Amino acid sequence: MLCAVAEIASNRILLIENYDKKKKERTAGLMQIAPEVAEWLAREMGYRNYEVEGDPMLLYKPFVNVYFGAAYIKWLSSSDGKERSEEFVIRAYRGGIKKATHKSTADYFQRYLSVRDSLLAKRAEEIYDDNPLASDGLRARMLKAGEECTFWDSAVSAEDMEEMWKHPDVLKEWAKSGERRGRVRFSHDSEKRPYLSRVEVKAVAEIIISRHFSSRGVKPTALAALAEVCSMRFVNGIRSRTGLMGIDYPTALWLYKDVGCRAYKVTSVDDLYNPFVSMYFGAAYLAWLSEYEGRERSHEFIVQAYLGGPENVNLQETGPLWNKFQEALSYYGDSKKDQGSCCIL
Structure with a gap:
């Protein structure tokens, strides 16, 4: 995706700059990122590996530009709290969220598809040429x-x-x-993504609760089940969800600054790739949701609110998020059929 966007946005030219008269916006570099967008991603979303605030010329450096382009794509993939399609993301990248379904961005997406498919075909040819006898399993062993x-x-x-x-x-x-x-390895899947075993997830949850939330009565199995649903236990999260517990940087920063959850410091999005930090802020958010708007909330409300946002909760019918959570609980010894054991707090 990133390579295809760079191809159509800048034709892979490093020192390119464009100005959109309608939006009154200047974009720069490989991914054609606006300095204002990069600064917002750093300031509000915690992407601080590169300090671009006050120094927009950094965006002409390829690693910096691709970093913020990728960060913006990730943000678009869950804009407005919704899982977005590839088409929506690419069209919104070109014209903004309001133009994601407008005819003005349709051609851009078609160009993207053409470039993306050609890049995939080229990559497949390179793999074949490098190792024509390699099956998927053999290639995996070679990489490993x-x-x-x-x-x-x-x-x-x-x-x-x-x-x-x-x-x-x-x-x-x-x-x-x-x-x-001193040398404890994370488990890795076939794509070399690090993840926690269920034993490790439950242990992290138990440690965090015993240290910081014992008086709130949060159950370790509930946190472990949420990790299962949010991230499939991957250290870096999946899709638009950040880290083990799927807590994004703005939420963690708000919990840290305004709610007073300061056992772990969070200064950038990278902090949330620490399983303990992610678990801590996940537990803090769960506890906060349990008394959302000053009312004691049901378990189903808390789970739906955690996974989909409190404004999207619908208790009139049992939704897929609650069902997924119930199933995940069974992996940690809580039977989904036994409603008495399905406790969060």
């Missing part, structure tokens, strides 16, 4: 041979790691897989 493992120890604090080692179920699992102190 040179794969650099991602370690727990580089993602979380020494204090949190010590708590994980003290957890009996985690200790048993890590001992069985041959993990060593």
Whole structure:
């Protein structure tokens, strides 16, 4: 997607600049990002690997430009709290959200599809030429041979790691897989994405609750089930959801600044790729939703609000989000058929 957007937005020219008279907006670089958009992404959405505020010339550097282009695409993919289609994202990238369904962006999307498909075909040819006998399984093994493992120890604090080692179920699992102190590996899927085992997810939830939310009565199984639904236990999240618990940076920052949840500091979106940080703010948000607008809320309201936003809750009928949560609970010992055990608080 990024390569295709760069192709049609700038023709892969690094030092290109355009000005839209209608929007009165200047865009720059490979991904044709407006300086105002990049600064907003850094300031409000926590994308701070590059300090662009006050220095728009940085957008002519390819890594900086692609970084903010990717961040903007990710934001568009869940704009207004909805999971957006590829067509919506690309057309909104070109003309803004209001023009995502306007005829003026239709040709842009068709050009994107043409470039995207040609890039995919070219990539397939390169793989075949490099290794014509390679099946998917063989290629995966070849990639794995040179794969650099991602370690727990580089993602979380020494204090949190010590708590994980003290957890009996985690200790048993890590001992069985041959993990060593200082070199504990995340599990990886076939696409090399790091994820937590269910034992690890539940342990992180139990540690966070025992430290910070014991008086609120939040159940570890509820947090673990939400992680299952939100991110499929992937460390970096999936699609538009950030991190293990799917908590985005603005929500975490609001919980930190305005609600007073300050056990973990959050200064950028990267902080939320720490499983403990994500779990902490997920638990904080769950606790806050339990008394949304000053009223004690039902379990179904809390789950629907967490997954889809409190303004989108519909308690008139059992929705798919609640059903997914119920199913996920069963993975952690809470039977979805036993309503008495399906407790959140």
